[in-house]
Amino acid sequence: MSKATFRLDKADRSLMQRLFEPPAVGKMSPVASLLAYALLAAWSLVVLFPIYWVVITSFKDAAAVNQGPFYVPFLDFEPTLDAWRAQFTSDPYCDVPSIARQIGLLAYNSFAFIVSPVVTLQPMEPQICKIFLAFTNSIVVSIAATGICVAVGAMAAYALARIQYQPKIGNVAIFVGLIVLIIIATSYAGVPWWLASSIALALFFFLARTLGRRFVLSLGNGDILFWIISQRILPPIVVVIPIYIMFQEVRLLDTHLALILVYAVANLPIVVWLMRDFFVSLPIELEESAQLDGASRFRIFWEVVLPLTRPGLAATTLLTLILNWNEYLFAVFLAYAKVQTMPIMVAAKNAGEKGVLWWEMSAVIVIMIIPVILMAILLTRFISKGVLMGAVKG
């Protein structure tokens, strides 16, 4: 029997230990905490400096920008508001009465948008203040897209969490075959697209009903989930051109609907992925008891499940809203005039002839960043509660 006692006997705390060892559990040693604060402060400087630089550039004028770097307003240079004023004066239609008129128009449009499902909005008054148009477009598009995306995504996530699906691999193969046929027909054989797709759809249901019976191999929920989430891997550049052509066919280019649908699909994988983990972590007994009380699946989803995942839902909605607000690539391809969003506005500011108007561009960037930073602060409150934790572990 080994009698050696393995003991860390301890002389009084040497200087080294007093410096490098935490005095007690739950505290940090002086050197460690000093180092930690130094690094954290350094990194927050790295994070905040570019934002600070953009903000002060928006208060500079041409001379202040070109004559070399000035760092501190009031000390190095006289801040002026003309970059901000220019946003609203350079465009002849940005004076207050016309903006009031346009707000009225937007109110009317959003009312029309909600009431009548026909979604191509009444064209805004033709000559419109560019910055105002871009801002409202961005708001309308990102809110609508987030709404659709979260609604559809949450339903799909709930379905994948609770309902078992076994789509037959055979049927999937037929469907893919039909898609290829449609494409070949439309692009090479010149068949109008709606004719080709309706025939294909009819053919698919017919084949699925008859042939589908005999297929044995089937996919499970896991495969469907992986398929939805793997859409995230698809680089947007691959699909942008075909989507552009598709919208052209149906005359929907440069409309809010086009952007809303595309943005919704772009962020669907994230919503499904995040929401599925919230639904899976819910105790199933609650739903089963509601089922026993005779509630329909929709009612259960609406009244039992959603309220329970409110924090998760809020975090996902905010995240999607921010991602939609920042989208640029799709907007470049699909938005021409009427639907220009904020990112396009910033890009357009770049190609000035008289040298890049850094001050005006900074002003537009600041206008664009403010709502995002507010949303980000809200979002961290959710994330800090480990709301997104489930998803990452999944």
Added chain:
Amino acid sequence: MPNAGADVRPGGTPAGILQRESWGEWLDRHSRTFFIAPAVVLILIFAIFPTFYSIVFALSRVRFTGEGLKFRLVWFQNFAKQFLGNDQVHFLGKVGAMSWVGTLFFAAVIVAMVWWLYRCTRVTSWVGMIGRLISAAMAIFVAWIIGGTLLSGNPIGTLLTTLFYVVVGCALQFVIGTGLAFLCSQPISGKNFFRVIFFIPLMITPLGVGYAMKMVADITKGPFQPLFGAATVDAWVWSADPWAARIVMMICDSWQWIPFIFITMLAALENVPRDHVEAAQVDGASGIQIFKEIVWPQIVPVAVTVLLIRMIEAFKIVDLPNIMTGGGPGSSTESMTLHSMYIWRANDVGTSAAVAYLLLLLTVVTCASFFNYVVLGQLRRARV
């Protein structure tokens, strides 16, 4: 007592219990499909269909005419152009005669791949083997290009530039992000303040980040102008030197994406059970030993998942190179997405779709291999 004489409602059974089904009940009966249908339909129309449609573009030359688009099927000419034609230098880089370093590296990679494949034959089914063969083929091809261009002093093309952004970028971002997360998980006051601040860059529009970084990195008028000395006539400039431009591009991209890794790793660190850490402390482990032995093994599964997600996003980099250097001195900072976008601008839709498809292929193979051999490996080993 059921009233025997109940009148039989049309369509109702004699027992008069099953009335006509209200549309609500019908909807509920089919709720199986209605829940998932919208998502599936949307993805089919706006993701799957365009992906196939894009194949048609990649396989043909497209001309804009009065009556819409004219497709001329040329099969794989657009793709071949990237590898053989005059675009080869633009896409792969100048694959000249390989220096001895290049050949050494290339040979080493081949040997490693063959040995890895041999070792796997006993482990997986034939499907697994096919997957491994594809990954190995891709790895050898990339190694050949690296050997031919990078290690033999020739300029690299957009393929390697994209890989540089992805591999080196993600590694740098992972190390800094995890370090920051570790710092923030320590018992220091003001943690929430740092958490909010560090989160903001991720949320700013990439476009805004691009311009902000262009301003900050501007040698002549930007904030670092004093560092580069009074703009002497022949001062060194990062935007003129290919590798410097790539590194500056990667640093700016990291500025935006480090917060993503920071937030997720912080969540992982804070989810390691308190008991384990305390038990280790009582057992006499020092801070470093606790992290190495107890905390790190438990967050590795989350770490590899986060890294995979970040890699998927990294492949899509387009805003920064486009704004800051318009593809950089020559085409040195051009990512594949940008390469495809510039070609689209010249309305050469065929080649643009071809390059986009090559990017899709590269992304899928790299991410799938990373997922199968690293992520699943970690998850299986650390069966928590």
Added chain:
Amino acid sequence: MPAGSPKVPVKFDKVQKYFGPVKVLEQFDLDVAPGEFLVLLGASGSGKTTALRILSGLETATAGRVVIGERDVTNILPKYRDVSMVFQSYALYPHKTVAENIGFPLKVRRVAKAEMDSAIREAAAQVQLGELLDRYPRELSGGQRQRVALARAIIRRPSVFLMDEPLSNLDAKLRGYMRAELKHMQQAFGITTIYVTHDQIEAMTLAHRVAILDKGVLQQLATPAEIYNDPANLFVAQFIGSPPMNIVRGSLEGRHFLTNGARIDSPAGGQMDKAILGVRPEDCAVVAPEDGVLKGVIYTTELIGDHTLVTVEIGDDKLTVKAPKDINGNQGDTVGVALRREHLYVFDATTGQRIR
């Protein structure tokens, strides 16, 4: 038997602990003799775990001193206190095998591989884990996991064992078996052990002495027998024993306790108009109404197996009486209750203090 490991006393000296404004431990004084098995007993939130954590170093005392052996360890890291602890959740490292878990304390001390392996095998043998060494914690049962935690604690022969309700997650049968194992092992090693639990049976069976805590205040420190038979106050009296001690309110005059019209001669004298008489169910008996000291109506009868518990309602008090299993009282009968005089306890109703 592994003789020779030094037995070490432990001392809490006026320890106080605040969590912000909340006072969790109040002037806590405790002297643990070397090699003693002391149980800290109390309901949840009584501060027993906090006391243990302060001893282990995972919490620091707001005031007062903690001494292990002759060293004041109040502000010293856990690793220098030479204590080992078994957590309620066992705190096993999921990514390490059983052997790695048990050997971890030695690994961090950079003990040579060979020596570590033999120590691991030896510790595992002591807790009958011999053949599970390369399994992962998730593959073990509750009992096995608990024993791994135990092995990890004993492997380095610490000066003090700390145990935080280690048996609470086990099923009843396994808990009984493990209690015996624990007691035997502690006697064998003779290492000073401080065991925290809310289960009084564990306290009674395992402890040399029991320290009962309530809301951060030490109620009584005594051997199990004393706390059962000689409770220092009403709290201890009611806390120990199941079913708990009956209490009857009334007044104390001289040597007699007046309640519900009955005069019971009490073991303690004194003049108190608000007093409480305590009697354990096994010290009462159901007798005919006329010759019982107290008279009441049978409220319910519960057959436990080897005995029956009869609840008698007297005025607005209820007395639980332990009666033989074949008693034939039905609900509603009036009966008398006889009390054994030497097992009566009188308490001051206001302070709860025992009146001797």
Added chain:
Amino acid sequence: MSIYKKSLCALSAAVALGAFSGVSMAGEFDGVTVNILTRPGYVIAGRLAERGKEFEAATGGKIVVTEVPFAEIFPKIQNDWSTGTNAIDVGVFAAGWGVELDSAGLLEDLTPYVEKDTKLDLNDIAPYFRDFGQKIGGKTKLLMVDGDFQMVYYRKDVLEKAGLQPPKTWDQYLEVASKIHGQDMNGDGSGDYGSCIFKKRNAQSYFAIQTVAASYVQTHGTAEGFHFDAKTMKPIVNNEAWKKAFEVYKETGKYGPPEELNMDIGDTRGLFKAGRCGLLIEWGDPGTLQLDPDAAKVKGLIYAVGAVGSTEVLDRATGKLVPVTKESAPYAVDGINYAPFAAFGGWAGAINAKIDQKKKDAAYAFLSYMNQAAQSNVDVTIGATGYNPYRLSQLASTDLWVKAGMPKELAENYLGAINGALNNPNMASDMKIPGAQKYTGVILDTELARYLAGEITVDEALKNIEAGWEEVTEDFGRDSQIAAQALALGTPGN
């Protein structure tokens, strides 16, 4: 709902309805909206919007100007019009791009409109722009708003201080640049640059290289062209002339700002207005830009050189450089062959052929309004607009420019240079055939950028350009390209 809320709703509804009726002065184009797409910034779009407001006051027609980045104008217009989406009615873009749109039948023929138009005074437009700029295939398809060609500018004070003559050939350009490089030209103590040329990729740098190459390659008048062999459509790029031009272009980098490879036209203008550049290759704008408030340091100091030529020219048969002689360069002037390059051809407006007639009339009326001397003479003198002179009345007298604040001597030099270039029979025309944007904007620009960055050698660059151009020609069909080239370079006046 509280009374307050109800009234608010009523008010906003009323405002919205009010907006609809578009009550404005009943005019000829009441209720008609013309959507114009052009490049951003006050330069082109801003002026159009302001003139648009005046046009709306006069005729009721609403002008909506939309801005998209320079590189996206052409693809967006081509997609919009070829697919019939018609979100855009008028495109204001480089005259050269009009050819490709016309080949797809997307441009409205403006000849009937011009004949009916009394206020236009067609003949006042300089011959080159009237026949080359506005005409495609013999018919007027565009209306100029700006006449562009590239010239070399020099800091008069800096050259005089160094005792140098303005450069006449590209070799002299390099010599002058090297001598004054590093001198302090704006009194801020730090050294400045001998020459500033915008060389950033995807930012019109491919025009400057053509300005340099034109004088080496084109010797027998505008009809000869300097991109393709008229008969076989084979690119005449892979030869010593273009090689020399590439090398000269790269050599200027030695005397330019270190950041030149990442500077677009906006950056270089910022530099020369701050007085940091000795020599420039630019459009007509520096003439008027130096009058801007933030160009105080260089006001009246930036003079134009009519054209810079070369003493060696290309012998097309051998592909070698031969010294200038009567036969090799008939239009040479005392031994130097000049070929001023009409880079970009100037901004011009074209109308979408597939929109309804009312919109076409309104669009034409607006473009004509912009083009008429009354308006354009004012616009060209304002530095900020970036419109350069293209009408004879603007080039004849200097008083128009002196009134705009330009010193007399500078006005004479500026107009002299422009007239000299316009009337030069060997003027090099910008490429005006289908695919022009891809030939130059993508292939030439990318290979040039990669050569300047040292990624590839000059021979490789020229070989890539030649292969790239051949491929584009194959794409459009060699014969149709030959026909288009013949039409584009047809002798003026037909």
